[in-house]
Amino acid sequence: MKKYISIPFLIIITIIIITSIGLEYGNPRNMEFVKYYLEQGLNDTGAMNLVAAVYLDYRVYDTLIETVILFMAVAGITFFLQRRK
């Protein structure tokens, strides 16, 4: 029963969203700050790998929180599945 409602619904939403996308694949707009990263990344951070420059210098705060989240997952699993002594 649930199937017959949800499938047409999902199909309609998918079509709406896909038709709404006005992006050209392979030719993104708004490149000004991307240009900044590509041109100044080496001078600013000294890293050859620009992904690492973004990941570990420009947006390193994200990385810190991400590390905390991974710790949280381990702590949670330990909490759920530790054996009672």
Next chain:
Amino acid sequence: MKNHLPILIIILPLVFSFLILLFRKYAFYLSLTGIFVSLFFLLRLSSKILRGNRIIYHLGGWEGPIGINLVIDGLSFYFSFLVLCAGIFIVLYSLYEEKYSSTYYFFLLLSTSSMLGIIFTGDIFNMYIFYELLTISTYLMIAYLKKGESLKASFNYLIMGGVGLSFFLLGVGFLYALFGVLDISHIAERFLVIFSFNQQMVMVAFALILIGIGIKVAIFPLHGWLPDAHSLAPSSVSALLSGITVKIGIYCLIRLLYHIFCSEEYFFIRTGQIYLILGSITLLFGATMALAQIDLKRLLAFSTINQIGIIMIGFGIGTKAGFTGALFHILNHAILKISLFFCAGIIIKKTGSRLLQGLKGFGRREPLIVLSFTIASMGMIGIPSVNGFISKFIICSAAIEAGFPLIVVIIIIASVITAAYYFKIIALFFDLSETSAKITKPFGGKNASSRIIFGYWPVYVLTGISVFLGIFPKFGINLLEPAVKLILSNFIP
């Protein structure tokens, strides 16, 4: 040092939460210290913020859209103040509730820290990450007791929350594809240009973000996880979830949807109407469902959905009075709901029963707790002299001013239903027909008497605050004045 206060407010609870894991014996004191230090730092910023300034902190020294910025203005100050104050009460009450292990305090402090992170961040992707951290710690706290029901509730929330955050992330992706930046204020700056030639995609991004946050806030069709999760968690966690965590979702709605999507008036009018419709449905639905409940905490959880409806309506009206009422109602609802859940926790602990029928004759045994419960429920209903009345009144008068008389009727109907279900409970408290039919379980161990004050005093203090704010609402409204000014300044470009 003074320049670095914004980041220290977020980072110190985080550091303290990890210190808890290293020094497990002092978990309670460490968590209390963490929150107090953070609150102290926040209050040192208060004079600057309340004068209407905004503080921007560049993380890693990268300005603007290149790096991540922290932004503290009136709105974020108001919400972070709420979070930290509520955090103190919840930590204190946890000591009474049960002898929690250090892991519990770790989760509690980490969720506080992540809420502060969401509030202060000026970057939309960073907001997503902090939200994910918040929800992960929430899953763990809901399932803290490891009972079958609470595990199921936690799993349900995990599925719903995961889907919601995926929607949110997709919405962030749409925004990034359109604007090329992730910084909220920069997106808002470019909004008009982009919106003029890519209207449909901006609308879809708006819808995706609204669905994503709507799941977290439990707007009507997306509320499925809330009653289970809020009622099956330990009482202190229920208070945290109902009192503040839901408000964080509302904060994101304000921050994103009023900051980004309201730069054009045309678009704003429609968002306002969407909020009004969703809010009214949520309000009526929550009220009706709460009437049918027989479980005390489940009833309170549905009451949360009810009050969220009112807050949404307040934002939907979109005038100054509407915003004031909605923001003030956020504060009032946090105070009242935390107090109600603490009362419910004490009642469940004393009677050993979660069902309403088990409460018969409780009024004789704990008159003060029942009095606090009554005052808090009066606030929920909107009876004068308690703070809930003021905010409801402001919202209603704003609705009349803005020309939505139907909304006032809906709020009054919902208030009547609210009165019905709260008076049902209060009547049961004073129902003496079956007085003390059941002898309750003896409570606590030897050191129970020392911990008992931590259960009762937070309730009394919260009740006192709610009555105080009901008589002198100016103290609350002064606090949220800068926030309202900020929203209005964004709203009219």
Next chain:
Amino acid sequence: MNPIHFSILLFFIGLYGVINKNNLIKKIIGLTILNGSTVLFFISIGYRENGIAPILSEELSGELMPVMVNPVPQALMLTAIVIGVSVTALALALIVKIYEKYKTLNIQQLLKE
């Protein structure tokens, strides 16, 4: 049909799995598909035609810069992938615990109990 459209399609396939499947593990698979589709979306909006990976080397001097793809979505997605791993791991731990209590993974049976 380019990768951007495909990622949206994949997103809703994942959503279909989350909504309609009765097995808890299959729901988690749906959630993973959702996460993967967002990763695909982000990576594909950063793609530029004939672009190379955003890694400089000694040969590429400043003037002869070739077209490079956008490094920002890739860095964001590294974070999102880690988050996806964490959530999946946590969900699996919850499933283990639920199975221990109820001896079933079917959501219909779980709702009855």
Next chain:
Amino acid sequence: MKSSNIIKTIAQKLFPFITLFGIYLILNGHLSPGGGFQGGVVLGTAVILLFLSYGIEATEQKVKMRCLSILEEAIILFFIFLGILGISTGYFFLKNFLPLGRAGQILSAGFMPLLNLVIGIKVAAGIFGIFYILFKYRGEI
């Protein structure tokens, strides 16, 4: 769980190479494709390989879970400490305060190699921890 000698021998022979590859990925994270997370996952899977081929008891003797969790906590605190060092050296939180060095060398790009190392160890410990706990619990059902 019993595994054959072939698996044990192959795992033992492969282990140093996988570990070396993981360390290579971590140390060259800022120069070439790779980085802390990827290298950490490789390191974690190397330990998981040993774990699967030798069984739970042999690994428990080598890796103490308590040490692993303290290591993880200490590493996050170290990460935050690095951020606070950015403040104490007069810049902002999480500022890249070390000298950038000459581009293209291992010891360049400020604190990036250090962060890669931190994240690598954290991810390796995390991946192995998740696997270990889920695996160990299996006996109880």
